[in-house]
Every structure is written in C-alpha cells, then in structure tokens.
Amino acid sequence: MIMNILHQHQRTTIKELNKHLNVSAATLRTDLTQMEKEGLLIRTHGGAMTKEKTNDQHCSPVGDTINQIEKIKISQRAAQLIMNGQCIFLDASPIALELARILVQEKSRLTVVTNGIHAAMEMKENPNITVILIGGALRAGSTALEGRFGIDLLRRIHADILFTSASGFTIEDGLTDFNVYEIELKKEMVKAASRVVALLDHDKIGKISIASYASTEQIDVLITDSEAPHAFFDEIAAKQIELIVV
CATH class of the missing domain: 1.10.10 (Arc Repressor Mutant, subunit A)
Incomplete structure (x- = not known):
C-alpha cells in the first residue's frame, strides 16, 4: 500500500x-x-x-534527481542550523527545495524569502512560516523567478542565513552558475545575509559555470557529502570555512 x-x-x-x-x-x-x-x-x-526519476513537477524543479540521496542528507543537516524566529533566504535550487520540504514540517516560526516557486508553495502549508516570494521574470520550463525585478525587495531585507547551491564551485572562482539572470538575485542575497551556507553535493566540486555570484571568502559554511575529494576538504579548512560532511 x-x-x-x-x-x-x-x-x-x-x-x-x-x-x-x-x-x-x-x-x-x-x-x-x-x-x-x-x-x-x-x-x-x-x-x-x-527512487524512479520522474517528470512530475512536484518533484525536482529542474528534473535534477542526480545524487538525490546526498541532496536530502545535505538539506537535513542544513535544517539543523536554523533557529526559531530567524529570517532566511532560499534560492531556487533542488537542494533548497528539499530544505523547504523539511521546514514545512517544523514548528519553528520563520520568515523565508525565496525566488523558488515550488519552495514557496511547499512552505505555505505551514502557518508558522511567513513566505515572501521574490518577484521576477518566469521563463518557459523554469520554476525560478529571475532578473532584477526583485533586487529592490532584497535590499530592504536582512536575512540571518542564505542557503544556496550552485552549478559549480572552485576555490578560485567561488560559487558559479549558468543562469546569468538568476545570478543577479543571488548576488543580492549574499550581500543581505549575515551567513552564507553553500549546499553542494560532490558533483559540483571542482566545476566552473558561466559566472560567479559568491567568492570563496563570502562563504561561511559549506555542507557537502562524503564523496567529495578529500584534498578539497583541506583547501576549505585553509580558507577558514566551516565544513560539514554528511
């Protein structure tokens, strides 16, 4: 059954x-x-x-089911960093969506600001969570609001934590992504957050995408899985970033 x-x-x-x-x-x-x-x-x-891959919109917002178990574990660990009464930013990444699905079951009072449509829809079911959806343009096939429309809103809000993922991460280039329009929003999220928590499964480590939205020095905490290369762990430690491996 x-x-x-x-x-x-x-x-x-x-x-x-x-x-x-x-x-x-x-x-x-x-x-x-x-x-x-x-x-x-x-x-x-x-x-x-x-376990089956699916095109159902209720699953991943971009069909990203690669390393799904790792994404879930990373998001579960990320949820432990959140305290009652905080304001947090979530980007529109698949890992952020998994984190939203955890938060909807929590009793903590939170304010969550996101440009992820599915994440916002998930969290609205929890009366303890105030969800603020960042305005922007919606492209065909996307579930992320993007562009500069939401930047004015972000400049009016201070968040305790930003939870973000990326297409790639290297020590030299930081967090990089392929969507240049969403990158503008992510840059503002980084500026407006007291802490930046990067949620990266091992496939993202060592890869570079089109443009950077956060330097390595701007990252406070990085959560990844145990499949990430151990040489990378040493590099992160040298940058004085808190590293959490799940």
Whole structure:
C-alpha cells in the first residue's frame, strides 16, 4: 500500500501515510527504514520518496534527481542550523527545495524569502512560516523567478542565513552558475545575509559555470557529502570555512 501511494504521488510523509493507512507513526518509520534497505524507496525527513526519476513537477524543479540521496542528507543537516524566529533566504535550487520540504514540517516560526516557486508553495502549508516570494521574470520550463525585478525587495531585507547551491564551485572562482539572470538575485542575497551556507553535493566540486555570484571568502559554511575529494576538504579548512560532511 505504501508503494502504491508512492507510485501515485512520488513522495509522501509519515503524517499522510498515517491518515490513509491508520498505522502508528512508529510502525511506519520502521517500515520505511526497512523498505529503504531493500532498495524500494528513499527515506526523507518525515517521510519517503520514490527512487524512479520522474517528470512530475512536484518533484525536482529542474528534473535534477542526480545524487538525490546526498541532496536530502545535505538539506537535513542544513535544517539543523536554523533557529526559531530567524529570517532566511532560499534560492531556487533542488537542494533548497528539499530544505523547504523539511521546514514545512517544523514548528519553528520563520520568515523565508525565496525566488523558488515550488519552495514557496511547499512552505505555505505551514502557518508558522511567513513566505515572501521574490518577484521576477518566469521563463518557459523554469520554476525560478529571475532578473532584477526583485533586487529592490532584497535590499530592504536582512536575512540571518542564505542557503544556496550552485552549478559549480572552485576555490578560485567561488560559487558559479549558468543562469546569468538568476545570478543577479543571488548576488543580492549574499550581500543581505549575515551567513552564507553553500549546499553542494560532490558533483559540483571542482566545476566552473558561466559566472560567479559568491567568492570563496563570502562563504561561511559549506555542507557537502562524503564523496567529495578529500584534498578539497583541506583547501576549505585553509580558507577558514566551516565544513560539514554528511
């Protein structure tokens, strides 16, 4: 029955399964953990998702299912950095969307500012979260609002933390991305945040994209997975960036 629900919706939560199956949360957690061991699904914070790639818009905003388990682990660790009452920025990356899906289940009061349409839609279900969607242009096939329309808003807001991902990261070039229009928004997010937390699965390390939006020196915390090259860990330590490996 759990697998039938996953095939229909691609992802589910303990709360939803409890409502449909009338089984205790403890039993459901045990079942989901065992099913993950058997390779049937991927455990997420408070639920599970299907392992199959999908074009469903409710999954990844850009179809980015590569290293999905790593992305979930990174976002779960990132959520631990957030404190009650904070204002945070989320970009429109797949990892930020996973973080939004965790936050919607939290009881903390937060203000979240994002240019990610799916992230905003996820978090609006939590009455404790005030969601501010940055205005901008929406291109065909994209779920990120971009351009300079939202810059004036960002210049009026101070955030405690920016959670951001990138197409690539190197020590020399910092965080780089391919969308030059969204980069303008990300630059303003970096300026307006007290802390910048980079969320990067190992495939992003050592790669360079079109343009940089944050130098290495502007990054306060970097969260990555254990598949990242260990030589990279030493380079990050030398830059006095807090490194978290999941």
